Amino acid sequence: MKRTSRDIRTANRYEVLRQIIAASPTSRQELAAATGLSLATVATLVGELLDLRMITEVGFEDSAGGRPRGLVAVNASGGALIGVDIAETYVHVELFDLALNVLARAEEDVRPGESLPEQVVAHVASAVGSVVAQAGVEGSRVLGVGVSVPGQVDRATGTSEYAPNWDWHEVPLLDLLTEHIAYPLYLDNPLRASAVAELWFGAARGRGDAVVVNLGTGVGAGLVLGGALHRGVSNSAGEWGHTTIVLDGRLCRCGRNGCVEAYVGASGIMLTLRELSADSALLHPEDQTATIAALARGVEAGDPVALKALRDTVRYLGAGIADLVNLFNPEVVVLSSWVATALGEPLVAQVREAVARHALPRPMAATEIVLSPIPTDPVCLGAATFALEGALRSVGQRQHKRSRTAPPS
């Protein structure tokens, strides 16, 4: 989509709050230096955030020879945000304060055969009710609920267009959720949730161009381009899991052949293990999480099958990530989601070498490859961040209206 001056104003509002959350207390002068915005712009944006009680004045600091500078800090208790991570086998919900500390958590299992939209929605509603009750937060203080659901999502209509794990098509998820949840709702998918989490709180903070590689059951790339999320024209950019790495290769669950996901998604890694050693003790049939955990332990213990399975996986992963480096020329590639977390630094070290073999030298030289530094569920955090962004956007619109009825003198 084309970007307008209004998008830039919204992005600046995000960036000032992001910086305050990262470095409270702080002064307007420090914020201007950190964000590159003018002091006048920062002062306006800080004024808006103070009006919203998202931040507060917390005293003064001396400035060498000048007037004392006012300090502001995030007002952690100024509101609550809820992030919902709907995954294939569970619904995970976290409630955050405005400093994005987790105040409460709830998890519900989604058992096989319980994946009708109404059943999943009931789990979400129950978990959201639970975190609000646990945290003892008044309903009026909940600024919004961000919901991540796998697959293709139409944000404008709140529809899950296609969820491959449950074969959902055109499910009006936001309408269904609205029947149970009274807070403002924001729908998107895990690729974008984890990308926005890195942009606000992780390895993409302050970076113009970043790619967040999600390695889980599903596989994809969240894209930060020009300092903002790249969604594409119908909110479906980043489907790296379904780019072709081996023409006419392994069958993918999307029905096509040779997709990246067929080799480096959790099922793909299990298939690689099975091909190497059908009776390997590392294999826990029907349990991806246990298998990947066993693989990680095997790698640590020097088990030859585990080492070979990791090496084979990295052969595909390295080529696939090199494609992202060659295409986007990012400052950083962040490895996120549970398979990346489980395999950890041994994975990252091998990926760095493999990407360097495939990528062109110039974009490679400009790119760091790191594990996500976010210690909690990045999808919950990112979903909650969508709710925070939504609150900041609607605020701007309200203020805009107000200023039209009462123009400044």
Added chain:
Amino acid sequence: MKRTSRDIRTANRYEVLRQIIAASPTSRQELAAATGLSLATVATLVGELLDLRMITEVGFEDSAGGRPRGLVAVNASGGALIGVDIAETYVHVELFDLALNVLARAEEDVRPGESLPEQVVAHVASAVGSVVAQAGVEGSRVLGVGVSVPGQVDRATGTSEYAPNWDWHEVPLLDLLTEHIAYPLYLDNPLRASAVAELWFGAARGRGDAVVVNLGTGVGAGLVLGGALHRGVSNSAGEWGHTTIVLDGRLCRCGRNGCVEAYVGASGIMLTLRELSADSALLHPEDQTATIAALARGVEAGDPVALKALRDTVRYLGAGIADLVNLFNPEVVVLSSWVATALGEPLVAQVREAVARHALPRPMAATEIVLSPIPTDPVCLGAATFALEGALRSVGQRQHKRSRTAPPS
């Protein structure tokens, strides 16, 4: 790179001029409607362009019941722009007026063994001198010269970091050119030149997200994202030709295996033909242009080897373009450069079918696939456009300085 308010102002200045060039004469009101900018912003930008004599007032039109509206049009003779397309076997130079009509052309052959930087620079200098003389334009009216050179380019230092066809490394091309050419110079590569040509004058005009696929000797993708060129952090985004489509596949001239370019670049297509029929009459050894032209004629005549070679090429091309659709979710994919032009609509029709087989339905549904509608050399046009953008940028800076010394009352 992160985008700032200043980038947006510059982009708005580009967009207003773009619209005036496309639809002269036009009114400020029509420009506001076409660009989505406010009438006040359009009036300011039109004022700047009038000051620059890039546009002129050309009378009034009646508006229903209101005051007559002033009309503006591009001032074609208000300046000249030069575009230079350095390719493997030729240097092609065109001189344009401000309506981007071609006023003069020159071409010099670059023979094998004549590809030292100094030799290529001498060809460029000679051809630039020739077009200025042919057009009878005063030197002071030349606003700038855009130069496209294949490979990786560092715009900031004016260096050709790596040109694969001649194995150039770290050539200070802009310094060398400055010794012979007195006009402002702007260096970039053909991917970005053809993308900016589509953005200003072709199939990406008015689109937020577009991918310009270059099919020539080299292969790559120029990226228009969020309404502007995406360069990446070191100006090397878009190296689609060196993404992997067949892991461990054909050797590519970049030294790696299985790259898209190894199958769909001109040499790759020749190799496919040779593999199908080593003594095919379509093959002109050492002459890519003649071979691709013969292939195009063969396809038209229903020659079975030609049809099979096209089908095999499209098998790779369809998967590779589907990767771009899945990753970027663009509004339009434009096929550009000489191989695409030569193979024309039969290629595009087959590519559309092949991409639809590989891409996910949601991004596919949002994407058009078209041949470049630009009738002249898009790389020359894009290079000249870099010079136009450079003139518009430096103008903004001059005006900015002026307004600081004499603030508006």
